[in-house]
Amino acid sequence: MTFPDWISEPVNWVFLVIGLTVLVSGFRVVTSKNVVHSALFLVATLAGTAGLFLMLSAEFVAWVLVLVYIGAVVVLFLFGIMITRAPMGFDDSLDGDHKVAPAILSVSVFVMMAWASIDAFGTSLVASTGTATSTELIGESLLGRFVIPFEVVSFVLLAALIGGITIARRDLTPAEEEERAAV
Amino acid sequence: MLLNQFLVLAAALFAMGVYGLLVRRNMVLILLSVELMLNAVNINLIAFESYLVTPEAVGQIFAIFVITVAAAEVGIGLAIVLMIFRNRKSANVDDLSLMRW
Numbered sequence: 112m113t114f115p116d117w118i119s120e121p122v123n124w125v126f127l128v129i130g131l132t133v134l135v136s137g138f139r140v141v142t143s144k145n146v147v148h149s150a151l152f153l154v155a156t157l158a159g160t161a162g163l164f165l166m167l168s169a170e171f172v173a174w175v176l177v178l179v180y181i182g183a184v185v186v187l188f189l190f191g192i193m194i195t196r197a198p199m200g201f202d203d204s205l206d207g208d209h210k211v212a213p214a215i216l217s218v219s220v221f222v223m224m225a226w227a228s229i230d231a232f233g234t235s236l237v238a239s240t241g242t243a244t245s246t247e248l249i250g251e252s253l254l255g256r257f258v259i260p261f262e263v264v265s266f267v268l269l270a271a272l273i274g275g276i277t278i279a280r281r282d283l284t285p286a287e288e289e290e291r292a293a294v
Numbered sequence: 295m296l297l298n299q300f301l302v303l304a305a306a307l308f309a310m311g312v313y314g315l316l317v318r319r320n321m322v323l324i325l326l327s328v329e330l331m332l333n334a335v336n337i338n339l340i341a342f343e344s345y346l347v348t349p350e351a352v353g354q355i356f357a358i359f360v361i362t363v364a365a366a367e368v369g370i371g372l373a374i375v376l377m378i379f380r381n382r383k384s385a386n387v388d389d390l391s392l393m394r395w
Binding site for chain 1: 295296297298299300301302303305306307308309310311312313314316317318319320321322323325326327329330333336337340341343344345347350351352354355357358359361362363364365366367368369370372373374375376377379380385386388
């Protein structure tokens with residue numbers, strides 16, 4: 112498939128717009144000097160990813176991503192930023208001193224993975240059936256073949272809930288404990 | 295749509311996550327970079343599902359599991375960051391040199 116063929120498909124224009132949004136905002140997540148901006152650029156990255164999922168006919172996962180990530184995880188991050196009193200506004204001390212070696216490492220990771228995937232799936236096309244994967248199919252699969260991993264992951268969530276409360280809870284000082292026992 | 299365009303995009307996102315993980319000092323921002331990497335993995339899973347079209351939508355199921363575990367990870371991770379901040383008045387990783395010789 113040549114480039115003119117590729118670009119003549121309208122769906123690839125959509126891909127270019129979404130992909131550029133994802134890349135630019137992803138880059139800003141790791142380079143922004145402002146903590147809150149970083150978290151908000153993550154929202155843009157995740158929204159773009161949800162758009163990509165819609166293009167790949169994965170509707171259910173796309174909306175799960177919007178609900179769980181943008182709705183819950185990013186809010187949790189913002190709480191974390193506020194509670195740890197991260198420096199608001201622009202701050203140069205967010206990054207470490209050594210940047211060249213990580214940059215070289217991440218570029219080589221990218222080159223390696225991109226080369227491997229281009230080498231393996233040269234011109235393979237994504238099957239564009241045009242119909243979204245039905246939520247019914249996902250539900251049946253989740254409670255059929257994958258019912259044991261499903262139960263395990265619900266247990267993991269419960270453990271994380273209890274663990275989060277236990278770790279973040281402030282232990283009472285002896286004086287406070289006495290006070291509470293007196294009441 | 296080529297399969298590769300999604301895979302290369304995911305590789306770029308993953309590489310950005312690696313960069314952020316190594317460069318950032320603030321623990322909350324390190325967790326953000328981890329989310330970026332997990333997100334790149336999800337794009338790969340969904341793209342391969344769309345390429346192979348399995349009868350049970352295995353790729354999408356795996357993406358859902360990854361999202362769930364990532365949510366649990368953020369909860370626990372932020373609780374740990376909160377605890378460290380409370381004890382040491384700092385959320386920077388290079389202030390945690392207690393176990394370094």
